[in-house]
Amino acid sequence: MSDELKGAVALVTGAGGGIGRAICTALSAAGAHVVAADRHWPADAAPVAGEQAVLDVCDPDAWSRLMQNIRQRHGRLDVLVNNAGISLVASIAETSLEQWRRCQAVNVEGTLLGIQAALPLLRDAGADRPGGASIINISSVGGLRGAPFNAAYCTSKAAVLMLSKSAALEFCALGYPIRVNSVHPGAVGTAMMQDIIHRYVELGAMASLEQATQAVNAMHPIGRQATPAEIAAGVLFLASPASSYMVGSELVIDGGYTSR
Numbered sequence: 001m002s003d004e005l006k007g008a009v010a011l012v013t014g015a016g017g018g019i020g021r022a023i024c025t026a027l028s029a030a031g032a033h034v035v036a037a038d039r040h041w042p043a044d045a046a047p048v049a050g051e052q053a054v055l056d057v058c059d060p061d062a063w064s065r066l067m068q069n070i071r072q073r074h075g076r077l078d079v080l081v082n083n084a085g086i087s088l089v090a091s092i093a094e095t096s097l098e099q100w101r102r103c104q105a106v107n108v109e110g111t112l113l114g115i116q117a118a119l120p121l122l123r124d125a126g127a128d129r130p131g132g133a134s135i136i137n138i139s140s141v142g143g144l145r146g147a148p149f150n151a152a153y154c155t156s157k158a159a160v161l162m163l164s165k166s167a168a169l170e171f172c173a174l175g176y177p178i179r180v181n182s183v184h185p186g187a188v189g190t191a192m193m194q195d196i197i198h199r200y201v202e203l204g205a206m207a208s209l210e211q212a213t214q215a216v217n218a219m220h221p222i223g224r225q226a227t228p229a230e231i232a233a234g235v236l237f238l239a240s241p242a243s244s245y246m247v248g249s250e251l252v253i254d255g256g257y258t259s260r
Contacts, residue, residue: 013083026232036049082111115167220257
């Protein structure tokens with residue numbers, strides 16, 4: 001336990017997934033009160049650190065309701081982690097416009113809506129917090145490097161990177177006490193990653209699940225996938241005053257993937 005975020009209120013979207021849960025745990029352990037938001041919380045879902053909230057990141061009205069609830073219950077918001085996202089593994093030829101738009105809607109528009117909705121609360125909270133308020137947008141190494149069968153996903157994550165940089169520069173220009181940065185994980189050992197590996201086999205890009213898993217691991221010089229906790233540690237750093245001079249930066253946590 002630490003007190004880096006003592007007294008802070010943090011909102012994490014996509015909190016029901018592997019990375020989201022780990023982020024909630026890390027921020028809570030650092031003293032933050034966490035609002036853990038996801039589109040759906042099954043009755044048998046494992047407990048998550050923080051108070052659960054239901055949120056469809058593509059719905060502006062849902063964002064407004066959640067911000068009103070946070071204002072009424074907590075009076076402030078210090079940290080926003082736009083973590084909700086989906087993957088799409090498909091060839092360009094077979095990617096439907098509906099699939100393409102859905103990927104952009106969740107990954108890019110969901111991030112934009114979150115920034116817009118949270119801006120008033122973040123601006124107020126940042127004025128009296130060391131290092132200011134913090135927005136952390138979860139992108140991917142796919143936002144830095146292209147990949148076959150991942151056109152929609154890579155495009156969306158590159159957009160998240162540029163949205164983060166543009167927002168960071170704009171808020172500095174306007175004098176808002178809000179830092180914006182992005183996080184770019186490599187492959188992470190989550191259920192989503194397993195779905196991606198299965199999809200590669202279905203497409204015939206890999207002969208077996210074992211071969212696909214080995215290939216994914218081999219893409220990273222460290223020789224393995226990250227744990228969700230390793231990504232959460234980077235998010236915690238960006239949420240804390242320790243990263244007070246980081247603005248519009250991309251924090252790459254990829255086991256060496258982009259160093260080749």
